[in-house]
Amino acid sequence: MVGTEWYIALSGVLFAIGMIGVMTRRTAVLIFLSVELMLNAANLALVAFARAWGDLTAQTAVFIVMTLAAAEVAIGLAIIVTIFRKRASTNVDDLAELKG
Amino acid sequence: MTPELRPPDIALAPMLPILIVLAGALVATVAFRTQRRVVAVIAIVALLLSGFSMLTLWGANATAFGGSLRADNPALGFGLVVIVGAVVTLLASMDQLPRVRMNFPEFDAMLLYAVTGMLLIAFAGDLIVLLIGLEIMSLAGYVMATLYGSRRSEESGMKYFLLGSVGSAILIYGIALTFGATGSLSLAGIREAVSAQNFANTPLLIAGALMMLAGFGFKVALVPFHQWTPDVYHGAPTVVTLFLSTVVKVAAFAGLLRVFGGAFPVERAWEGVAEVLVALTLIVGNTAALVQRNFKRLLAYSAVAHTGFLGLALLAEPARGGAALVFYLLAYTLMTAGALAVLALIQPDEGGVENADLRGLYYRQPGLALALAACLASLAGLPPFAGFFGKYLVFQAAFQAGHVGITVLAAMTSVVALVYYLRPAALMFMPAEGSAAAVRPAVRVGTFTGVALGVCVVGIVLLGVLPGLVYNVFDAPAQWVLASLAAK
Numbered sequence: 001m002v003g004t005e006w007y008i009a010l011s012g013v014l015f016a017i018g019m020i021g022v023m024t025r026r027t028a029v030l031i032f033l034s035v036e037l038m039l040n041a042a043n044l045a046l047v048a049f050a051r052a053w054g055d056l057t058a059q060t061a062v063f064i065v066m067t068l069a070a071a072e073v074a075i076g077l078a079i080i081v082t083i084f085r086k087r088a089s090t091n092v093d094d095l096a097e098l099k100g
Numbered sequence: 101m102t103p104e105l106r107p108p109d110i111a112l113a114p115m116l117p118i119l120i121v122l123a124g125a126l127v128a129t130v131a132f133r134t135q136r137r138v139v140a141v142i143a144i145v146a147l148l149l150s151g152f153s154m155l156t157l158w159g160a161n162a163t164a165f166g167g168s169l170r171a172d173n174p175a176l177g178f179g180l181v182v183i184v185g186a187v188v189t190l191l192a193s194m195d196q197l198p199r200v201r202m203n204f205p206e207f208d209a210m211l212l213y214a215v216t217g218m219l220l221i222a223f224a225g226d227l228i229v230l231l232i233g234l235e236i237m238s239l240a241g242y243v244m245a246t247l248y249g250s251r252r253s254e255e256s257g258m259k260y261f262l263l264g265s266v267g268s269a270i271l272i273y274g275i276a277l278t279f280g281a282t283g284s285l286s287l288a289g290i291r292e293a294v295s296a297q298n299f300a301n302t303p304l305l306i307a308g309a310l311m312m313l314a315g316f317g318f319k320v321a322l323v324p325f326h327q328w329t330p331d332v333y334h335g336a337p338t339v340v341t342l343f344l345s346t347v348v349k350v351a352a353f354a355g356l357l358r359v360f361g362g363a364f365p366v367e368r369a370w371e372g373v374a375e376v377l378v379a380l381t382l383i384v385g386n387t388a389a390l391v392q393r394n395f396k397r398l399l400a401y402s403a404v405a406h407t408g409f410l411g412l413a414l415l416a417e418p419a420r421g422g423a424a425l426v427f428y429l430l431a432y433t434l435m436t437a438g439a440l441a442v443l444a445l446i447q448p449d450e451g452g453v454e455n456a457d458l459r460g461l462y463y464r465q466p467g468l469a470l471a472l473a474a475c476l477a478s479l480a481g482l483p484p485f486a487g488f489f490g491k492y493l494v495f496q497a498a499f500q501a502g503h504v505g506i507t508v509l510a511a512m513t514s515v516v517a518l519v520y521y522l523r524p525a526a527l528m529f530m531p532a533e534g535s536a537a538a539v540r541p542a543v544r545v546g547t548f549t550g551v552a553l554g555v556c557v558v559g560i561v562l563l564g565v566l567p568g569l570v571y572n573v574f575d576a577p578a579q580w581v582l583a584s585l586a587a588k
Contacts, residue, residue, distance in 0.1 A: 008280070015273055022266050031262055038269035049280035058279050061228050065272055067560045068235045072265055075239050079246050079261050083254050092262070095255045098331040 007048035014041035026076045028080050028090040032073075113172035114162040117179060118219045120150040125212035132162055132205055137194065139205035141279035143212055144190050150219070151183040167286060168226040173579045176537055177426045178222040178354035185347035185433040186215050188552050192441040193339045195546030200450060202248055202337060210247070210345065213505050214240035217523065218351035221358075226286045227275045234271070238264050238402060241348055245336040248450060256335025263318060263328040271315025277308030290363040309370045312359060313377075319352035321407050323380040330388075333400035337450050341396070342440040345403040346433040353410055361418030361580070375415060382408035386513040389520045396452025398520060399439060402479060406432055406515060409494055412510055419577030424493035427571045431478065431486035431563055438475035438556030442468050458524050460532020464542050469528045470546065471553045478560045480521035481514050486563035 014037055021034030029076050043062045050058035112119075124146025128139050154176045163170040189211065197203045213236060220233025242264060246257025279285055282293035282303040293299050317325040364370060385405030392398040410432070413425035445468060446461065447453050462469035478485030491514060499507045529545045545553075563570060 007467055011276075018269070025213060028262065031421065032265070033434045035262075035269050037264070038273060042269065042272040044272065045276035045280065049276065049283075052280070053283040055283060057228075057285055058276075061275075061279075061285065064228055064232060068232070068268075071235070071239055072268075074240055076261055076265065079254070079257050082246065083258055086251060086254065092258070095258060097255055098259075098335045 004052040006074045008045055012046065014038075014044065021050050026091055026093055027091055028083070031092065032076050032080070036069060037075075039065060061086040109164060109166045109197050111164040112212070113157060113160075114164045114169055114223065116153045117150040117157070117171070118216055118223065120146055120153060121212055121219060122216045124150075125209055125216055127211035128205055128212055134205060136197070136203045136205045136456075139208045140190055140194055143208040144187055146212065147183050147187050147190070147215065150188075151180055154179050157508035163225065165226075167288060168229050169220075169223050170225040171223055173574070174357070174422055174426070175223045175354075177574055178350060178357075178429070181350050181426065181430045181433055182218045182222065182347055183353075184216060184430065184555075185350060185437060186211060186343070188434075188437045189339060189343045189347065191548045191555070192342060192437070192444060193473055194548035196243060196339050196444045196549065197337075200248065200337060202339075204308050207244070207247060210240045210244050214244070214343070214348070218347065218354075219395045224355070224358060225288065225545070227278070227290075227359075228285055230358065231272065231275060234352075234355060235268060237348060237351055238268060238319070241344055244340045244343065245332055247340065248337040250450065251272070252335040252451065253337060256332045259328045260332040260336075263325075267318025267325065269315075270311050270318070271543070274308045274311030274313075274315055277304050277311060279308075281305035281308055287358060287363040294364060306369045309360075309364055312374060312380050313374060316352060316356045316359070317377065320349055320356065320410075321381075321404050322377045322411065323384045323404065323408075324377075326381070326384070326407070329404050330397055330400040333403060334394070334397045334452065338396065338440055338444040338447060338452065341400070342437055342444070345400070345440070346436050349403070349407070349410075350429045350433060353414075353425060353429060356414060357418065357422060360414060371415065375503065375506055376412070378408050378415065379509055381405070381411060382506075382510055382513045383415075386516045386520075390516060392520070394452050394454055395455050395458060395524060396443060396447070396523070398455065399436070399443070401519075402521070403436065405513070406436075406479075408513070409491060409510060412494045412498040412503070412506065415503050415506070416494075416501040419580045420497040420500060421575075422580040423571060423574035424490075424497040426574050427563075427567065428490035428494055429577055430570060431490040431560060434556045434559040434563070435475045435478040435485070435487055437499060438456035438553060438560070439479065441549060441552050441556065442472040442475070443547060445545060446482070452554040455524050457528065458529055459527045461528040463532060463559060465545075468545065468553075471557050473525045473528060474557050474560060476521045476525040478564065480518050482518075484561065484564045486560040488564060489567040489571075493567075 018034045018038035020030055025031050043065055046058045046062050080090055131139050153360045157171045161172050217233045217236030221230055224230035242261040281299045281301050282290045284290050288443055299305055321329040333345055385408055389398055389401035392445045413421040478487035481491040495507050
């Protein structure tokens with residue numbers, strides 16, 4: 001049987017990959033994908049900890065986080081599509097009208 | 101053997117304020133064919149009813165869902181500040197939104213959903229409830245920032261969304277780690293585990309607390325998580341900026357106080373980090389505001405700087421800091437809302453006005469100029485306005501908790517703040533010869549905006565002259581400590 005620490009290590013790696021993606025990727029869709037990866041890393045950690053503590057509350061929390069992620073996708077894609085319609089680009093470096 | 105079925109602990113009373121606002125939001129969602137004015141009035145009525153129901157809950161310490169939702173006095177205090185800010189936003193929007201062709205009821209629906217989320221944050225007794233509230237508030241906020249169909253508004257919405265969702269993801273990971281360390285998601289449970297030194301892994305707990313601090317840092321614009329703030333506040337329609345910079349910040353601070361004042365009061369490892377972040381926020385916010393030439397952007401940086409001042413209250417003991425925080429948040433909401441409501445009236449477009457164009461405003465619109473001057477003086481922390489007592493109370497709370505260095509730093513940066521607030525204020529009273537703005541026709545102040553400005557100005561003067569009216573209500577240390585222990 002695999003110990004809890006391995007799950008947590010994997011979730012930490014997933015979270016780090018997501019974080020690196022957020023910082024290095026330049027298009028809105030890929031940044032957003034990286035954020036989703038971070039959310040799923042948190043879900044994995046929650047499930048692993050729930051098993052370690054023998055407590056189901058965190059498992060239900062995972063369902064809530066998944067729902068939140070879905071709602072975020074709906075709003076996020078709507079905003080990305082709005083931007084794309086006007087600029088034909090989702091590169092975040094093009095969003096530079098507001099500065100200072 | 102049949103498992104014992106326990107009926108869920110559902111109590112309607114503590115949920116009532118939230119349900120009323122939610123019902124208003126649903127009505128506003130369904131009523132998209134109705135005139136916006138009607139929907140806005142319905143929204144205001146829903147908010148006022150919700151505020152009234154909070155008053156009836158005062159002192160009752162009601163809880164629901166086994167302590168996951170609790171309407172104790174601190175929660176009601178934050179909730180009432182949220183209601184005040186939201187009502188002022190709606191009043192200011194009644195006259196302003198038709199002028200910028202943003203006159204659709206979706207604005208009111210989104211605003212009410214955001215308020216629903218904020219009340220959930222304030223009433224949360226559980227990290228999951230807190231998270232749900234925070235997300236409802238943030239998602240509605242992203243939409244509001246994007247609502248205006250201009251390139252700037254869309255850019256501001258996109259930046260808000262991307263950075264806000266990163267903040268949420270970090271916060272959720274922090275929640276997961278905190279659960280891993282303490283085995284509990286309720287604030288009272290975490291507090292118990294931390295006080296009893298009964299947790300699995302200290303590094304895990306500290307990492308969880310710090311990630312939650314970072315996640316909240318994105319929402320309240322703590323430096324270095326503040327980068328989105330000036331762009332979003334500058335690009336969003338001014339009425340939306342008013343909402344985002346006041347009410348959203350109140351709710352995020354309510355969450356911060358719940359978690360760091362309520363759940364982690366003993367394990368103070370986060371405190372050193374928080375102190376550094378608050379110090380950075382004070383320095384960056386105030387110096388950046390000093391060099392702004394656009395008035396709307398200046399107010400955006402002023403919002404960052406005020407996050408620093410508000411953060412001082414978090415460093416203090418929750419029993420003292422809590423009351424100071426509620427007072428400062430109320431004062432901050434009124435004075436920022438007043439300044440932005442005036443800006444919404446006098447700006448030629450949604451980009452705000454240049455500082456130089458404020459020259460001679462007093463000779464064109466004496467009433468507006470005086471209201472704006474009062475708000476700016478209060479933001480700068482001058483007596484006899486509310487901002488002075490707000491600053492005094494948070495400085496005192498932080499000082500008494502032993503944070504001497506940072507209190508001195510805050511006092512020094514508030515001197516810098518005097519410069520950038522009083523410069524535009526002084527410009528308004530200088531004659532306007534040769535400035536382009538002088539030829540612009542005077543705007544008519546509508547009834548609703550007049551009421552909103554009246555509420556703000558009377559509020560900051562009243563709180564400045566008689567601060568005890570509000571402060572004494574919250575200045576009972578016991579209620580801030582009980583806030584997290586009551587649910588056991």
